[in-house]
Amino acid sequence: MENTQETQKQVPSWLIVVAWLWAGLPLAWGVWQTLQKAAELFK
Amino acid sequence: MIKNNVFDWQSFVLTTGGFVSISTFLNRESTVAKPHFNRWLVPPAALSIHLAIGQAYGFSVFNLPMTKLIGITESAPDDWKLSTLGWIFSLAIVFLGLSAAFGGTWVERAGPRKAMLASAVFFSVGFLVSSFGISIHSLPLVYLGYGVIGGIGLGLGYMAPVKTLITWFPDRPGMATGLAIMGFGGGAMIGSPLAITLMNHFKTATSLGVAETFATMGVLYFFFMMWGVLTIRVPAKGWIPDGYVPSQKVDKMITKNNVSAQNAIKTPQFYFLWFVLFLNVTAGIGVLGQASAMSQEMFKNRITPAAAAGFVGLLSIFNMAGRFFWSSASDYIGRRPTYMIYFALGAVLYYLVPLTGQAQNIFLFVAVYAVILSMYGAGFATIPAYLSDIFGKAQVSAIHGRLLTAWSAAGIAGPALVNYIREYQISQGVPPADSYSFTMYLMAGLLVIGFICNFMVKPVAPKYYSPELSV
Numbered sequence: 001m002e003n004t005q006e007t008q009k010q011v012p013s014w015l016i017v018v019a020w021l022w023a024g025l026p027l028a029w030g031v032w033q034t035l036q037k038a039a040e041l042f043k
Numbered sequence: 044m045i046k047n048n049v050f051d052w053q054s055f056v057l058t059t060g061g062f063v064s065i066s067t068f069l070n071r072e073s074t075v076a077k078p079h080f081n082r083w084l085v086p087p088a089a090l091s092i093h094l095a096i097g098q099a100y101g102f103s104v105f106n107l108p109m110t111k112l113i114g115i116t117e118s119a120p121d122d123w124k125l126s127t128l129g130w131i132f133s134l135a136i137v138f139l140g141l142s143a144a145f146g147g148t149w150v151e152r153a154g155p156r157k158a159m160l161a162s163a164v165f166f167s168v169g170f171l172v173s174s175f176g177i178s179i180h181s182l183p184l185v186y187l188g189y190g191v192i193g194g195i196g197l198g199l200g201y202m203a204p205v206k207t208l209i210t211w212f213p214d215r216p217g218m219a220t221g222l223a224i225m226g227f228g229g230g231a232m233i234g235s236p237l238a239i240t241l242m243n244h245f246k247t248a249t250s251l252g253v254a255e256t257f258a259t260m261g262v263l264y265f266f267f268m269m270w271g272v273l274t275i276r277v278p279a280k281g282w283i284p285d286g287y288v289p290s291q292k293v294d295k296m297i298t299k300n301n302v303s304a305q306n307a308i309k310t311p312q313f314y315f316l317w318f319v320l321f322l323n324v325t326a327g328i329g330v331l332g333q334a335s336a337m338s339q340e341m342f343k344n345r346i347t348p349a350a351a352a353g354f355v356g357l358l359s360i361f362n363m364a365g366r367f368f369w370s371s372a373s374d375y376i377g378r379r380p381t382y383m384i385y386f387a388l389g390a391v392l393y394y395l396v397p398l399t400g401q402a403q404n405i406f407l408f409v410a411v412y413a414v415i416l417s418m419y420g421a422g423f424a425t426i427p428a429y430l431s432d433i434f435g436k437a438q439v440s441a442i443h444g445r446l447l448t449a450w451s452a453a454g455i456a457g458p459a460l461v462n463y464i465r466e467y468q469i470s471q472g473v474p475p476a477d478s479y480s481f482t483m484y485l486m487a488g489l490l491v492i493g494f495i496c497n498f499m500v501k502p503v504a505p506k507y508y509s510p511e512l513s514v
Binding site: 011026 | 080084088091094229232233352357
């Protein structure tokens, strides 16, 4: 690994957004599916 | 190879030819972040592991289809029985505990990237071996696949990112571990509907599509977890967040020393914390398994089986959210006071559950249950930060791994306790709807013992410190 030759730039913002979407989208889908099922309780 | 802390596949393949550098890439040294690395890239890396392995909580979605693999529309004589299928999940939880207990030191040494990759490989291979087992109708292969191999993946993956998160967020360790362990609570919410969708997709007139679903999930989860493997970083030695000034206030319950895993298990604190986790999980797991049946029997003709399934779904959201909420709160109110709340408030709420049934108040019943489940999940999420406070950060993963045996023990004790007490009561003529009351009072009693164990947790004696250790 040539870590010593690397530039010391910040992690790009888009990568942070992609990272959170990677984890967040499946979770949001799962929560939505669960909430739809949970709605039965209040019918 | 790593530009701006992002792995560069092109230079990886062109300059190294692959294999030699894979081991370098996996080394702890290669995961050390450069200055200006954004620590908010780390929680999603941890989440990608925990959301995947949290699928285990939703394994029951396969139970019914796996009892009809031969008969398709109904169970044939040679089909597997539900009672034998229950062992798959139990084995997975037992191997989670064993791999956490025995693999913790390796995770500590290998670093998060290698441990996360091992978790991804074990978890995915577990699915693939099970898929093959289902296709040739061999239950031992399914036990070996999902139960043993997959279980090892669960244990390694559960521990892998915890210490990394604590070191990236010294200002908010509870929030950081809460975020990751929230993923484990939420994994079933993705895994269950995903499995149902895939089984419907692969279903034919002669197959329920279970083997294909296992194989697909094995591949999907492997790629999903690889995001975490590729993006995880550990902070450089001595790194602290910009603007963070460690508190000068002396808090006896937060040590500045380190205790090795070997020494930690010699301290009374470790065993008090073991019982803290064991009792919190025993009580929670016991009532979680009964939630559906209890709601239908306490509110006859008002809560239907479909509504009860919705109730369990709602509880899983609170189980997940509680991990983040309470664990984050522990950063402000302290770890020991937070567990005091779990046990004291929990005991009161368990005691109230039968009363909400007698009052036939569904809203109160749901609300009480939701808070109970939020604190059940939070017990898992807050414990790594508690261990870090008491034993120091240096070997917190290894200590956490050993403590997770409490989870395996509770996984057996909780449901057994609840089921046997209920069966005994019904055999003695107690009406089914009333049989839950005693169970709830017993669980409240367990939480009182947990309260005492938590109260007994004091700072570790200096003779157990390991000055040679550093973070």
